Amino acid sequence: MGRGRVQLKRIENKINRQVTFSKRRNGLFKKAHEISVLCDAEVALIVFSHKGKLFEYSTDSCMEKILERHERYAYAERQLAGENDNSESQENWTIEYSRLKAKIDLLQRNHRHYVGEDLGSLSLKELHSLEQQLDTSIKQIRTRKNQLIYESIAELQKKEKVIQEQNSMLAKKIKEKEKAAATQHMTWEHQNLGAPNSSYLLPPPPLPTLHIGGNYREETAEAERNELDLTLEPLYSCNLGCY
Numbered sequence: 001m002g003r004g005r006v007q008l009k010r011i012e013n014k015i016n017r018q019v020t021f022s023k024r025r026n027g028l029f030k031k032a033h034e035i036s037v038l039c040d041a042e043v044a045l046i047v048f049s050h051k052g053k054l055f056e057y058s059t060d061s062c063m064e065k066i067l068e069r070h071e072r073y074a075y076a077e078r079q080l081a082g083e084n085d086n087s088e089s090q091e092n093w094t095i096e097y098s099r100l101k102a103k104i105d106l107l108q109r110n111h112r113h114y115v116g117e118d119l120g121s122l123s124l125k126e127l128h129s130l131e132q133q134l135d136t137s138i139k140q141i142r143t144r145k146n147q148l149i150y151e152s153i154a155e156l157q158k159k160e161k162v163i164q165e166q167n168s169m170l171a172k173k174i175k176e177k178e179k180a181a182a183t184q185h186m187t188w189e190h191q192n193l194g195a196p197n198s199s200y201l202l203p204p205p206p207l208p209t210l211h212i213g214g215n216y217r218e219e220t221a222e223a224e225r226n227e228l229d230l231t232l233e234p235l236y237s238c239n240l241g242c243y
Contacts, residue, residue, distance in 0.1 A: 021049060029057045042066055054121060062129075064106055071099050 011017040025047055036043040036059045044066040045057040058066055075095075112118045113130055122130065 017050075025055060029055075032057050042069075044070075064103075067102075 011020055028047070029045065032043045032045045035041055042059050043057070044059075044063055046063075047055040049055070056063060075092075109118065113122065114134070119127065
């Protein structure tokens with residue numbers, strides 16, 4: 001004997017109602033997955049339990065894209081139907097408000113998911129997708145950070161090269177000035193070597209790094225004492241012979 005037709009009505013027993021809800025929900029999601037695979041269709045399924053808990057299923061394209069596509073098609077159909085009177089225009093604004101509010105709620109929920117909050121309602125597939133999105137974002141952030149670091153290093157290297165060139169120019173100028181001062185001092189010594197009386201020699205120009213003037217004065221004083229001794233020696237001998 002065949003099975004009789006079951007009358008559809010609300011199950012009064014809470015336990016039986018919950019068990020039936022779980023079974024039928026899993027079967028519904030399974031059928032949605034099968035039709036999406038077999039017919040290459042985009043499917044979005046939203047279920048709220050009697051306690052208000054959300055259960056949803058969507059194909060590879062995310063739920064948000066499917067809902068936005070539905071809203072666009074519905075709005076286009078309403079426009080083609082000639083809904084132009086004031087009441088219908090007000091209804092369109094109401095629908096637009098509802099759509100934007102739903103989109104804002106969705107963005108806020110996604111933001112909570114991105115910061116690691118309110119993850120209890122996500123399935124394993126949704127958690128995996130969220131993890132991939134975060135990994136992609138982290139890679140992009142690291143790439144941008146490394147680019148800024150490389151640009152900063154290149155700028156510092158340019159500044160270092162400019163400073164090194166300036167230091168080389170300053171060192172070259174210092175060497176040229178020291179060489180000019182040494183040449184001037186050697187010229188002065190050469191001009192005064194053949195002077196008849198060293199006591200009339202002018203002191204050499206001061207050199208900041210070479211202390212030659214003091215030694216030269218000592219040699220000049222010693223030469224004067226030797227000349228004075230040579231001058232006094234004949235006089236002293238003559239005086240002794242006269243006596």
